[in-house]
Amino acid sequence: MMNRKIALIPIDARPVTRELPKQIAKIGGWEVLLPEKEMLGFLKRPGNIKSLSEWLLKVAPQVDGFVLSTDMLAYGGLVPSRINTEELQVILKRLELILHLKKTYPEKPIMAFSATMRISNNYVNEEEKEYWKDYGEEIWQYSYHTHRFVRTECEDSKTTVERLSAVIPTNILQDYLQTRERNFQVNLSLLDQVENGTLDVLVFPQDDTSEYGLNIEEQERLTDYVRKRQLSSKVFIYPGADEVANTLISRLIYTLENVEPPSFFPFYSGETGSHVHAMYEDRPICESVKGQIYAFGSYTVDNASDADIVFAVNVPGKRQGDLALQKFLGEVDTSHRNIGEWISRILHYVKRKKLVGIADVAYANGADPSMLPSLLDKVNLSTLCGFGAWNTAGNTLGTVVAQSAMVYLQKAKPSVPFEDVQARMEQQMVLRLLDDYLYQTIVRQQVRKAVKTDTISDETLLQEVTARFHEEAKVFLEKYSLTYEINDIYLPWNRTFEIGICLEEKGAN
Template sequence: MIRKIALLPVDARPVTRELPCQLAKIGGWEVLVPGVETLGFLKKPADIDSLQKWLVDVAPEVDGIVLSTDMLGYGGLVPSRISVDSEEIIQQRLTIIKRIKANDPEKKIMLFSATMRISNNNVNEEEKEYWKDYGELIWAYSYNKHKFEKTGLEEARMKRDEAELKIPSDILEDYIQTRERNFAISTSLLDLLEQGIVDTIVYPQDDTAEYGLNISEQEQLASLVHERGLRDKVYIYPGADEVGAALVTKMIFQLEGLKPPVFFPFYSGERGALSSAMYEDRPICESVKGQIHVIGGYTIDNSLEADIVLAVNVPGKRQGDLALQKFLEEVNTPDRNVGEWLRRVRHYIEKGKQLAIADLAYANGADENMLPDLLASSLFSRISGFGAWNTAGNTLGTVVAQASMIYLQQEKMATSEEDSERALFEQLCVRLLDDYLYQSHVRQMIRKEIAEVELTSHELLDIATRHFHEQVEKFHSVLDFHPKWEMILEEVYLPWDRTFEIGVKLSSKRKVQVNV
């Protein structure tokens, strides 16, 4: 009998709603999620009443629940930044968590609540309308206000004051009040933890930097967690879209009564491992630890005692961004050695170690200086996980969960080896199609060809689909990487009617064996 977990994701995108389901399947578990139609669309909030009913109805069917308080309280991650609902209304929505726990005191419940991001641009696609005029100024105010508080530097104070003078007072007041409301909601969740209503809380840092109001909030949260003795149950680290998958993984291991795997990470460059990834506030090597820590695991310094070897491809000097085409020249430098790193990958695989690959050289796409050689080496079909999408945290959380589910299958034989192998194959195909073909190639082609805002959603989808299928044909031999399984591409779509992300639906079948 297949065991089940319920997940209330942060929105309806494939990476937040479907990815955790795909990963759990590798380990023989089923994740139940609400229908896409109830989860909102970009700025449009979800149908919260329907989601509350769904939670009550599904709770008796599952062993545990992982839920986004941004979805339950505001109607999604993006709506949490623009909602005008009062703190009282949002708190009332969250009381359903207590109701579910009261109905079944043994039910495991894990929450995640994103710290509201501060975007460093004047794009209001995911922000309040005034962001188009004042986004960069609000970011500068936030960054320098916190920097001055931490360092006392006069330059930071002057930049803070300069930005504040240029932002209308009513807009700045609205922004600060929105942050204060969201922060009050986040801190109140600690009460649920102390009361034994929930088991774990993750506060991911969504798109962050070294300083900012969001970092100040994280510092206050960390202080509260320490004062209340909750360090073993609260996790604060860079990330967002991958947290559902991480918590599903954590919960499965707890419900299975199995100790999570121990990881041995190694890097393609020492300087890159110590550099901070874009949109994060700490060295890459520390982000690696954070993503492993949240599932209940830890890192060690040798491969012999490790359950999983984590091969981390890092930039030479600084992580580039393929979506924004920034800092690309700082990635493939003499500060790293991809060839030697690939030889180590082969060494560990041939020694029988379970190995997964996190490609962090770029944000928003895979490394063209590494992946073709990996695919040509015939090693790709033998790895236990791969990712290269969006932020470093997004990729790391995905790869850690992938590899952990393979480890679970091998330890518990929760599903047949063939079913697990097939599920992993399909997930690796999704990552190749999304992280490599689309993010590293197709997205740039589309953006060079058209002005996105001038097209209808249907026109945009037609162009994206055409380019995508052309690249699938071009990379056909690359996608045919597994000796046993063959991919069937069923559908390509744009989840939020924009080019930033893509949705891919596929299945697989056994290859026909030809006897000679």
């Protein structure tokens, strides 16, 4: 008999990586057990790997399966994986814990994920090694043009690499390349764990990527290994990172419930936009949609009548914008898309009792301000099975796939009253609207214009965010008759990039 519990080791302690998977699983009637926040580190400070290993062994008898961030188990988190200086053998020794789990509980599935190390195109070293503040853009260009020359034999790229090799100090470039190679060898060792049956599913998400780069070269090498070892049904490589726990939690639940995953029919607010390459990704949005759905364990179909879930994707007109960086904003809301017609189609499917999830990827780092008010004026949240609009396209897409899958599960194999499912899903969507739209699209921009966020104290920054957020949230919740109250908000990493929101329905015990 199942306990309906899963153990999750997240990549860090932020709300979207730690709390969100738990909230999504709850929609489907499952509980996710999580280590305490204090064990998971803080930004560059790594998590307590020893304590996490002990926690995992302690809860293992209680759960039906595991979803594990190997970046946390090996390095202490996603950010520490980029700055860790330990030897390969030390890292590999830590991952022997997974083999021990499988030997002890061979009947319990283990699904894991390990990010392909990203390459940031800036001088911000908040999540990188210290030398990124001096050579970050140069290292990115070195990476980009090294791979571009390999792929295209472009002489300009070869010249650029030679020039940058002289600009970047030898010891810094060597350290960077050695870190990448060590992390790549760790990922190769995880393929061994898939091949010998220790890992049931493995995801290599590509965190912040582009068309060329050493990370893409590594992805190509991993893809080649996967193909040669015939592991393509168990190993998935695609753009994403922070949402992967949502994907694997939902996939594991379907495996444990022994339910056939739902099929998806994606449709877009613009045909041109569906083929746009999202920022920080290496492929068209329509291919990212398929990649996220396939990683969950399902596939797309060509019409709504054959689909279990209708997947409504809001795309940019010509180019995806970035609300955080305030880039390419004028290329989103163009004549290459039709929001009104797209919303009318959503209403059409809702009226015909189809499950509809909405993924808003018109912008990175926030929801579409020209679309959301129209959507909320015409579509009742309680009729939807998913919504997301946060960070990268992959983060949003994977989250909405997982949300929608949990709602479908309770129709296919009910374990709780469907009214409870709808209530949980509505609260999840309100939380995403408050975070992805109200905060990321509106309040975050207000704060960044009003204060110098890089010079004020953490306390002053939180006060500024809190005051503006509560003011906007009061108006928003009243306007749309959303009966929820905000108990608390916080800045998980003392910066404006992400926010934590404690939300409760009014009158709830």
